[in-house]
Amino acid sequence: MTLRPASAPQRTEPDLADRIHGGWLGRIAGNMLGKPVEQGEVWTRDRIDRYLRRAGALPLTGYLPEPVDPADRAVLRPEWRACVRGRIDGSCRDDDVDYTILGLDLLETHGPGFSTEQVGGLWLLRLPYLQTFTAERAAYRNLVAGLGPPLTATYHNPYQEWIGALIRADVYGWVCPGDPVRAAGLARRDAVLSHTGNGVYGAMWAAALIAAAFTAPSVRDAVEGGLGVIPAGCRLARTVRRVAALHESGMSWEQTLATLSEETAGLGWIHTVPNAAVLTAGLLYGDGDFTRTLTLTVRGGLDTDSNGATAGSVAGVRTGAAGIPAPWTEPLRDTVRSAVSGFDGVRISALAQRTLRLATAVP
Incomplete structure (x- = not known):
């Protein structure tokens, strides 16, 4: 038995409140990290690293630095000035956080027995149409036209397997700590409003992954917990297992992403499957370290703010709020900007407390 020196700091295991708060903080921080370079056909993995290298920021250990190359500055997202280090003063508004807030409001309003129709009703009540994109905008338009689920997901909607449903899943994992199956069921009911196939499986996997992260002995075990709720033969499951196998073989993070980029070529930078590959690689190669998990995930490219947000959620649950550097x-100022009616300027800590009440109320 090895004794820890008396002078060494000892950190207690995070409790449920700390883990849920960590999930919220991690999601928002990861979203902010990836937001300036969210445009996968422009901001490839190689270009992101060139940006960082020119700024003397490799290895990346925090929020993105300001761009030093005018060519980079010209193609960053317009919100970049509020998202780079030294300029952040509270979180930026983003759909990756709006949908998490909507999920919380849904559970508070309708409880865990909510219907897909109630998800759509809340969108119409709380979410501005112009703050929706791809599959969500198609579903919103279908709702206004009087269609109901499942037609809202299939009528004039070419984005059915894109990442939109996955980014809505976190809150279902947070309110079902240690219960991936229940979390996946909640996420599925939300997802089918706008998605089908791997789009729905992505939401189920993410919710289950986050629920498993509360109790799993390792990140790899949490990833496996997520896989347990979706069909083993679907492309999403096969891709996630492929990343895990390459990681286990000792292949480098760079080689793993290069391999998966080739194997998922043609799906596009917002499709669920290639983004799940980037996310899984960030989680596994991040190996439980909050900063490394976020930075590797965002450096992986594609839908950087969405992947950073989900990676931050998992890492935040694992480490707890007190363990996040x-x-x-601190730059987030415990404040959320949101397009969701009634929530702009809400405290992150208040959202976490409301989520905790739901998590402890679910039988």
Whole structure:
């Protein structure tokens, strides 16, 4: 038995409140990290690293630095000035956080027995149409036209397997700590409003992954917990298992992503499957370290803010709010900007407390 020196700091295991708060903080921090370079056909993995290298920021250990190359500055997202280190003063508004807030409001309003129709009704009540994109905008338009699920997901909607449903899944994992099956069921009921196939499986996998992260002995075990709720033969499951196998073989993070990029070529940068590959690689190669998990995931490219947000959620649940380094959390000022009616300017800590009440209320 090896004794820890008396002077060494000892950190207690995070409790449920700390883990849920960590999930919220991690999601928002990861979203902010990836937001400036969210345009996968422009901001490839190689270009992101060139940006960082020119700024002297490799390895990346925090929020993105300001661009030093005018060519980079010209193609960053317009919100970049509020998302780079030294300029952040509270979180930016983003759909990756709006949908998490909507999910919380849904559960508070209708409880865990909510219907897909109630998800759509809440969108019409709380979410501005112009703050929706791809599959969500198609579903919103179908709702206004009087269609109901499942037609809302299939009529004039070419984005059915894109990442939109996956980014809505976190709150279902947070309110079902240690219960991936229940989390996946909630996420599925939300997802089918706008998605089908791998789009729905992505939401189920993400919710289950986050629920499993509360109790799984390792990140790899949490990833496996997520896989347990979706069909083993679907492309999403096969891709996630492929990343895990390459990681286990000792292949480098760079080689793994290069391999998966070739194997998922043609799906596009917002499709669920290639983004799940980037996310899984960030989680596994991040190996439980909050900063490394977020930075590797965002450096992986594609839908950087969405992947960073989900990776941050998992990492935040694993480490708890108290374990997240202050440079990630202090610039957020415990404040959320949101397009969701009634929620703009809400405290992150207040959202976490409301989520905790739901998590402890679910039988």
